[in-house]
Amino acid sequence: MKIKYELKKVEKETKARLGLLHTNHGTFETPMFMPVGTLATVKTLTPEELKEMNSAVILSNTYHLWLRPGEDIIHKAGGLHQFMNYDGPILTDSGGFQVFSLAKNKEKDIVEEGVHFKSHLDGRSLFLTPELSIQIQNKLDSDIAMSFDECPPASATHEYLRKSVERTIRWAKRGKEVHNNPNQSLFGIIQGGAYEDLRKFSALETTKLDFDGYSVGGVANDGESKEDMYKAIDYSIPYLPEDKPRYLMGIGDPIDIIEGVIRGIDMFDCVLPTRIARHGNAFTRYGKINLKNAKYKEDFHPIESDCDCYACKNYTKAYIRHLITCNESLGGRLLSIHNIRFLIRLTEELRQSILEDKLLDYKKDFIEKYHQG
RNA sequence: GCGUGAUUGGUGAAGUGGUUAACACGGCGGAUUGUGGUUCCGUUAUGCAAGGGUUCGAUCCCCUUAUCGCGCC
Numbered sequence: 001m002k003i004k005y006e007l008k009k010v011e012k013e014t015k016a017r018l019g020l021l022h023t024n025h026g027t028f029e030t031p032m033f034m035p036v037g038t039l040a041t042v043k044t045l046t047p048e049e050l051k052e053m054n055s056a057v058i059l060s061n062t063y064h065l066w067l068r069p070g071e072d073i074i075h076k077a078g079g080l081h082q083f084m085n086y087d088g089p090i091l092t093d094s095g096g097f098q099v100f101s102l103a104k105n106k107e108k109d110i111v112e113e114g115v116h117f118k119s120h121l122d123g124r125s126l127f128l129t130p131e132l133s134i135q136i137q138n139k140l141d142s143d144i145a146m147s148f149d150e151c152p153p154a155s156a157t158h159e160y161l162r163k164s165v166e167r168t169i170r171w172a173k174r175g176k177e178v179h180n181n182p183n184q185s186l187f188g189i190i191q192g193g194a195y196e197d198l199r200k201f202s203a204l205e206t207t208k209l210d211f212d213g214y215s216v217g218g219v220a221n222d223g224e225s226k227e228d229m230y231k232a233i234d235y236s237i238p239y240l241p242e243d244k245p246r247y248l249m250g251i252g253d254p255i256d257i258i259e260g261v262i263r264g265i266d267m268f269d270c271v272l273p274t275r276i277a278r279h280g281n282a283f284t285r286y287g288k289i290n291l292k293n294a295k296y297k298e299d300f301h302p303i304e305s306d307c308d309c310y311a312c313k314n315y316t317k318a319y320i321r322h323l324i325t326c327n328e329s330l331g332g333r334l335l336s337i338h339n340i341r342f343l344i345r346l347t348e349e350l351r352q353s354i355l356e357d358k359l360l361d362y363k364k365d366f367i368e369k370y371h372q373g
Numbered sequence: 374g375c376g377u378g379a380u381u382g383g384u385g386a387a388g389u390g391g392u393u394a395a396c397a398c399g400g401c402g403g404a405u406u407g408u409g410g411u412u413c414c415g416u417u418a419u420g421c422a423a424g425g426g427u428u429c430g431a432u433c434c435c436c437u438u439a440u441c442g443c444g445c446c
Contacts, residue, residue, distance in 0.1 A: 038408050059407070086435060099409045120409035151407075189407090229406090250407040271408045279405070279412080292399070333402040 002088075002212050003143060003185040004028075005245040005266075012357040015237065018352070021245060022141045023089040023319040024183055025081070028056035030266035033257065033343040034091060036273065038064050040074075040084040042340070043274050044333040053309065053341040054348070055351065057087055057143075059269040063095030063128070067121060079141030091269070092142040094133045094175075094190075096149045096217075097250070110150060110292055112167065129199040130171040131145050131178045138181040145179070147172040149189040149217055154172035154224035165202045169209075176209055185212035185248060190236045193218060194228035198313075199235035206351045209243060216239050216245035216265070220256075229256065233263045240264075254283060254346055254370065258363050261350050270345075273339030280324040280334040283342040285366075287373030291335070296321045309341035310334075 004022040011017070019030040034057040035042045035050065042050060042058060050058065064075060073269035077083035080090055102117040103109035109116040114129030130148040137145035149168040154163060172188050179186050192198030206214065216236045219229045233248065240246055245266045251257065253268020260268060273283065280292040282303045289296075289303070302312040303320070311320070311334035321333030355360040 036408065043408085062406080064408085093407045095407095098409080102409080146407075149407095214387090215407080217407070224406095243427095247407090252406055256406070268406095270406050272406050275405060275408065275410070277411095278410075281405085290403080292402090329411090332411090 001183060002170055003245075005213065005243060009230055009354065011354045011359050014262045014288065014359050016264060016354045016359050017264060018351055018354045019245070019266055020103075021089075021266075022026055023057075025087055025143060026056070028089070029104040029351055031257075031347050031354075032056055032259045032267055033252065033340075033347050034059045034267060034268055035340050036060075036271045037084075038271075039068070040065060041079060042336070044279070044336050045274075045340075047084070047088070047148040049310070049337060050086075051088065053337065054344050055340060057091050057267070057269075058088065059093060060142065060336045061093050061095065061098070061139070062133055062140065063093075063098040065092075066095065066128075066136050067119060075139040075141070080139070084360050089143040091144040092137045092146065093249075094137070094146040094148040095128055096133070096146075098152050099128050100151045106152075109195045112170075114148075115150075130175040134175040134179050134186070135353070138179065142184060144185045144187060144213065145181075146187050146370075147189050147211070149177045149191060150217050151221065152191070152193070154193070154221045154228065155373070156193060158193075158195055158198070161191070161195060161198055165191045165198050169202065169205045171211055172206055172211075176211070178194060183207060187211050187213040187215050189215050189217040189249070190240075191218045192232070192235070193236075194224075194231040196231075196235045199232060201218075201247060203236050207239065211244070213245040213247060213267075215249050215267075217249045219248065220250050226256070226259075230259055230263065233260060233265065237264045252343060253368060254343065257343065257346060258350065258366060261354075262359060262363065270343075273343055274336045277335030277339050278332070280321075281334070282335050283339050284373060285369050289369050289373065291317060291321045291324055291331075293321075297299035302340075303335075303338055306343065307338065308345075309338045311338040340353060 006020040009018040021028050037058045038061040040060055074083045099115045099117050103115050116127050119126050121193045133148035146169050150164045152164045168191050188206040190202045192202045217306050219232050247267035248265040251268050252272040257268050281290050284304050296317045299317040305311055320334055353359045
């Protein structure tokens with residue numbers, strides 16, 4: 001069975017949506033945030049811990065799992081869910097994002113057939129195609145597979161982006177044709193940078209292929225401005241069907257999530273909460289803080305006194321700072337728990353605000369507070 | 374006691390008679406948005422044991438003192 005999106009409500013003054021995502025591994029509310037588990041694990045956390053945080057979908061990665069341990073081993077294990085002991089929904093990224101950062105010479109390495117690039121592990125030459133990406137994802141048996149797209153840099157010209165969008169559409173079609181897993185849904189990806197005509201074209205052509213969901217991609221690349229990111233969403237959303245989920249790829253800054261939800265996005269994923277956690281940073285209502293700062297040396301209070309996460313209920317900033325300073329893995333774990341819970345809770349509050357038609361007020365309050373810190 | 378060798382930042386240490394004293398660690402701060410992240414980027418000794426001298430100029434040469442190491446009575 002494929003996923004099913006059930007639209008429950010659109011907020012009065014915005015395009016924000018409240019919905020339910022029915023999957024083979026449970027039903028979950030949107031808007032939602034999906035933590036990233038590139039290598040079949042959300043770094044340092046167990047599936048049980050993620051469930052405790054009310055986290056739903058985990059995002060994993062085709063490219064990384066293809067290299068290690070290989071899709072055949074995961075297939076033999078009984079699929080990704082069995083392999084990693086996670087019975088919630090899993091989404092796999094196509095590998096497009098990684099591959100394009102590994103392809104050195106875009107002109108030469110990206111061809112109609114696929115992409116030539118070097119393995120980040122041993123440097124050997126690899127070739128990934130839309131078909132192969134989908135076939136790997138079929139074997140991984142994730143709930144949602146992503147089309148293999150070209151993810152061009154923010155600095156790309158209109159001319160480059162136009163060709164790229166056209167190719168991404170051809171690739172989406174090729175991937176869809178070989179997709180062969182009745183329990184797996186497939187999403188299409190809208191590209192086109194911050195150009196209205198390209199986003200519109202990309203959305204209209206991609207939706208013609210009738211995917212199970214659509215994502216806005218090519219966002220938050222190498223120094224793209226927030227304005228361009230919001231444009232990318234605004235120019236794409238009007239052409240996407242109401243009854244399919246919309247996923248903004250790679251976005252997870254709290255403010256960006258709010259802005260995305262207001263513009264009609266249902267799903268987000270991001271490495272930010274876990275990455276900054278490993279580097280000692282925590283999201284708070286008053287902005288992001290760096291636990292490594294000397295001022296927390298003797299701060300015997302939780303990161304946030306009103307946070308319901310395991311880290312805040314049991315540990316102080318001084319202790320977590322000590323762990324991070326000593327490079328003890330528990331530090332990154334506790335901060336990952338806090339940061340993911342922070343974003344999950346943010347989506348819970350956003351849903352409540354949509355329900356009460358108070359999203360814009362919520363945004364105003366949140367941003368005001370967030371910038372105070 | 375005599376002889377001898379050392380003494381460079383929080384630490385381990387390079388180094389030179391001449392504008393800004395390597396490098397590493399540590400400290401302090403920042404970055405991070407479909408994870409090549411125990412990563413990346415800043416910054417961190419107005420001073421080379423102390424005092425005096427030689428010199429246009431000394432951390433580098435000389436003298437004295439202090440401290441430490443080594444050898445001999």
